[in-house]
Amino acid sequence: MGAKFPPISRKIPAFMHGADYNPDQWLHDPKIFEEDIRLMKLANCNVMSVGIFGWAALEPEEGRFEFGWLDHVLDTFAENGIYAWLATPSGARPAWMSQKYPEVLRVEANRVRNLHGMRHNHCYTSPVYREKTAIMNAKLAERYSNHPAVVGWHISNEFGGECHCGYCQEAFRRWLRAKYSSLESLNQAWWTAFWSHTYSDWSQVESPAPHGESMVHGHNLDWRRFLSDQTLDFYKHEIKPLKAANPELPCTTNMMDLFYGLDYRSFAKELDVISWDAYPTWHEAPSDRDVASWFAFNHDLFRSLKHKPFMLMESTPSLTNWQPVSKLKRPGMHRLSSLQAVAHGADTVQYFQWRKSRGASEKFHGAVVDHIGHEHTRVFQDVADLGRTLAGLAELVGTPVPAEAAILFDWDNRWAVNDAQGPRNCGIHYEKTVMQHYRALWGLGVPVDIIGANDDLSGYKLLLVPMAYLLRQETGEKIERFVRGGGTAAITYWSGIVDENDLCHLGGFPGPLRKTAGIWAEEIEGLYDHDRNSVHMRPSNQLGFEGSFEVRELCELIHAETAEVLAVYGGDFYAGRPALTRNSLGDGRAYYLAARVSDDAFYRLFYGKLVQEAGVRRAIGSTLPDGVTAQLRSDGDTDYVFLLNFSGREAQVEMDMGGYEDAETGAAAAERVELPANGALILRRRAN
Incomplete structure (x- = not known):
């Protein structure tokens, strides 16, 4: 992987650093806005x-628009070298709309319509809501799409939820x-x-309901797919007037970490740039390793959606108010967690947010x-210090992450595997x-990279396939070609069980992967x-x-057909039967793990060997202390190595x-790098 991607906006050829800002909450006091400009x-x-x-x-009021305050905000931004992602306001509707047009409010699965309130309590199918959104967005586009301060459109806010109203039922049937x-x-x-549920007329089909149909897995799966598609259709409806006014201005919407309700891969095709909101629960344990790796996975997922740099649209500069415990960030954690992204x-x-609200749920x-x-x-100084760091790292903007390993992760597989009534209904x-x-x-x-079934595998050396329960025939064939071509695949239990309709593969599991895994x-x-x-290595x-x-x-009971047995079960009536196998196919290998091993030590050893065997690139070749990671960005000429310490203690x-230098100071790096607790260091070297 070589050259850089262009910056997200040509207006800011550097890191974007800023926050959600709500000047509309402070219109009663103009001095607040003046002070905010100074503080920004x-x-x-x-x-x-x-x-x-x-x-x-x-x-x-319906039909009475007030843009004067927003004019003032954006004009003042432009005068002071500050830019804006201008939002469409559809994340919450005004009270007058709910009162006059109750159809815009959602109907829950129990078929009861909601009252006015909350966010995203509106129907994405409602003709009235779509009409009102189109009017508002057209006016915003006409007025601001060529404003010098505007760098892009922030569409709505954290899409999600579902509606079961009559409009949505008809839309589901059309889908x-x-x-x-x-x-x-x-x-x-x-x-x-099954259960004599055959439909004889389209009008009989309804969305899943707690007091109706909920046990037909293909039905449940298609409803989730429909909800995702219908939400995406609303997003596309939102951007039509914006793109008509200025097709060059990028559009995005802020996603959430591994959000369950929407297939973000389908969204990625329509977004100009990926953005998401990250809110880790730091300091819940002595080591932040598990929290850090979860959010690292999410960062990798969102980058992989378009295989180019993404936006961290929201994070908190200190704490949240909605997590079970609102823990303050310890010294160093703001820099560490931000540089992790x-x-x-x-x-x-x-960040969310620039200035604390005075009242209501987020004060x-x-x-x-x-x-x-x-x-x-303390928080303001942490933010200002990070801003100085980012300003000095403009050369990093646009650099790719050169991944040679990938994990297969699809939303419809996730929905299907969690809906399956099978071996562990208490938690699979x-x-x-x-x-x-x-x-x-x-x-x-x-x-x-975190990839989907439709992604190209040709650039990878190692592919992880964990619990690919829903596996299409063509995906299985693609993985087989990957292995035959010299790739290494690591496949686990409960893979290749059902097809895209949640119907079981016939002819033996893991279905389309049976020949590949052997x-x-x-x-x-x-x-x-x-x-x-237990699993015993032979x-x-x-x-x-x-x-x-x-x-x-x-524990899966498997037969080794063409595969070699590397480990066996240690107990129960299947003691001595295969638990880990390796199958040679073409120029590559496929490993099959038949049981959920609970020891992290096993995975470190197992993947350490596979990475070495497959020749997968690491950020550095050294052994890293537990809780410390090394991450890599590169433009093909220069590598940028991030050493990030989430162990909760000092680390070396x-x-x-040799040949490393500190990317911030230019000083040569020592052969042994000392990292304080919550320490982060960016090193630079010639690309290798």
Whole structure:
């Protein structure tokens, strides 16, 4: 991977640094805005997201628009070298709209319509809501699409939720007709002969309901797909007038960490740049390793959606007000967590919020400017210091992350595996499983992409396939070609079970991966929480490490067909049967792990060997202390290595070579790097 990507906006050829700003909450006191401009400059902030939830201020009565306050904000920004992501205000509707047009309010799964209130309590299918949104967005586009301060459009805010109103029921049926063409095809795909649920008329089809249908898995899966598509359709409806006015101005919407309800891969096709909101629960344990690796996975996921730099649209400069415990960031953590996003491909660091609200539910949420209203706070100084750091790293903007390893992660697989009534209905822990495998690569300092079934595999050397329960035939064939071509695949239990309609593959599991893995999975056993088994590495196995490792929750009983057995079960009636295998196919290899090993030590050893065997690039070649990671960005000529210490204590890293220099100071780096607790260091070297 070589040259840089262009900056997100040509107006800011540097890191964007700023926050969500709500001047509409302070219109009663103009001095607040004057002071905010001074403080923005002092904090080294160059961009603000403006207008989120501002509908009532922009249209206080139906048809009466008030843009004077926003004119003043944007004009003042332009005069002071500050830029804006201008939001469409559709994340919450004004009270007059709910009162006059109650159809805009959502209907829950129990078929009861909501009252006015909250955010995103509106129907994305409602003709009235779509009409009002189109009017508002057209006026914003006409007035501001060529404003010198505006760098892009921030569409709505954290899309999500579902509506079961009559409009949505009809839209769902239209969606199904377009997909299946006939009721016969739908009945076959959903296997409605089960419990005599065959449909004889399209009008009989409704969304899943707690007091109706909820046990047809294909039905549940298609409803989730429809909700995601309908939300995306609303996004596309929002941007039409914006793109008509200025097609060059980028559009984005802020996503959330591994959000369950929307398939962000489909969104990525329509967004000009990916942005998301990250709110880690730091300092819950002595080591922040697990929290850090979870958010590293998310950073990698959002970067991989378009395979280019993304935006950290929201993070908190101090604490939140909605987590179970609102913990303050310890010294160093603001810089560390922000640079973590940069290390994984972010070209912005932005916050919620700029100034703390005075009232309502977010009045105690962290902000750059506290209620005291001045710059003499610890948090403000942390933000200002980071702003200076980012300003000095403009050369990093646009650099890719050169990943040679990838993890397969698809939303419809996630929905299907969590809906499956199978071996562990008390918790099959799909997401935790994905993270357990990812965390091993994170601890090795391996750059990783998080990819979907439709992504190209040709640039990777190592592919992780954890719990690919829903696996299309064509995806299985693609993975087989990857292995035959010289790639290494690591596949786990509960893979290749159902097709895209949630119908079981026939002819033996793991279905389309059976030849690739060289095994047949005959049965899978769910273990009670107190149950334990073990995996014993065979002496002199091809991976070159030995030992016994604890197993919990899931054990698959497999037959090695063309695969070699590397490890066996240690207990129960299947003691001695294969638990880990390797199959040679073409020029590559496929490993199959049949049980959920609970020991992190196993994954470190296992993936350490696979990374070495496949020749996968690491950020540095040294062994990293537990809780410390190394991440890499590179433009092909210069590598930027981030050493990030989430261990909660001081740590030392032995460097693998000379020639490193501190990217901030230009000083030569020592052979042994000392990292304080919550320490972060950016090193620069010639690309290798």
